[in-house]
Amino acid sequence: MLHDCRATLSQYWHTLQTHLFPALEEELGPLPAMHQRLVRTLDMVRIEDFTPDSWGCPWRPARDRCAIGRAFIVKAVLNLPTTRALLNRLEADPALRRLCGWESGGEIPSESKFSRVFAEFAETALPVGIHQAMVETFQHERLVGHVSRDSTAIHGREKPVKPPPESAPEPKRKRGRPKKGEEPPPKPPTRLERQQDMSVEEMLADLPTACDTGAKRNSKNNVEYWTGYKLHLDSADGQIPISFVLTSASTHDSQAALPLAEMTAQRVSNLYDVMDAAYDCAIIRRHSQSLGHTPLIDRNFKADHKAKTEHAAETQRLKRLHWVMPETPRFTERSSVERVFARLKDEFGGRFVRVQGHAKVLAHLAFGLLALTADQLIRLVL
Secondary structure: OHHHHHHHHHHHHHHHHHHHHHHHHHHHOOOOHHHHHHHHHHHHHOHHHOOOOOOOOOOOOOOOHHHHHHHHHHHHHOOOOOHHHHHHHHHHOHHHHHHHOOOOHHHOOOHHHHHHHHHHHHHHOHHHHHHHHHHHHHHOOOEEEEEEEEEEEEEOOOOOOOOOOOOOOOOOOOOOOOOOOOOOOOOOOOHHHHHOOOOHHHHHHHOOOOOEEEEEEOOOOOEEEEEEEEEEEEEEOOOEEEEEEEEEOOOOHHHHHHHHHHHHHHHOEEEEEEEOHHHOOHHHHHHHHHOOOEEEEOOOOOOOHHHHHHHHHHHHHHHHOOOOOOHHHHHHHHHHHHHHHHHHHHHOOOOOOOOOOHHHHHHHHHHHHHHHHHHHHHHOOO
8 A cells, every 4th residue: 555655656756857847947947946845845735726716706706816825835835924924035036936826026916815815715624625635645545554643732813712601500419329219410421422423524513613721731741821722633654644623722632533533534544543641531442443443542540549550560560571562662653743743833834823713723724734744745755
């Protein structure tokens, strides 16, 4: 399966080297390394297949959608913080401008039009759909060994939404054993329990998406707080993003596990689901096994200090025997999703979230993940 994927990418790379690059260099002159990288990314994403220049509105035809979409890909690849910086780069770089689709600087739309078109892309979830199509094109026939699942904080530039006012609390039941014939009220099902009987669309619709405040422990065991959102992502071997979901910052990691698993299973075939202790739940384990996968989830002992002590003692005994459990080296693959998050924030605009609202923030991150996915796929053949 991996051989077929490499063969497809190698054929794509051969076409670029023998046909596209010579034609572009004859038209634009010698292309620097950065421009060649942009050409490879734009040709693999092929946003023009999803953004027609006219949407069938004879009274006011939509123009420049394709060129503006390519410009947003360029913005992610160059890691530009604002649209104004992108426009300045396009005006100063004729080759880059022509790669997007504008012959002269006077043809570049205004910053306000860029903003309006971006809102259209966000409303239709265009970059999310393009990412799904690209993954299905280049990864559908590949047998993936490990899919690593995790989340990361996305800092927003908006005020957190206030929670709705609480309804009148129910009268508390008296402590102690209930009277004869009296039964305690049933507990409402948790979100994970409800998700077992939902479709992917229903699970995604049930997740909170408003901007709020979240908290998470870092690698030094210190709690960090932020206002914004949380990006949940599945990454395959090779640091290739497969599926992602954006939720409120306060959403627990485990609540996005089932929809992510279903989305990933529709796009690729994998053997192991690798997750940290935040996903240590019987429902998640059973769901992973129902998809034909082997769940590798770190233990979360919570308040069970006895089990935690026993596990630590067993780990020390295995070290003295120089014995490594079979799942231990496989669990180290979980760091691949953390490297994806690091590249998204450091190289593809993940730290420069200047838009507001769930749909626009998701579109901004999706453009970065599009560029990142294309870059990782190209690295398989370089």
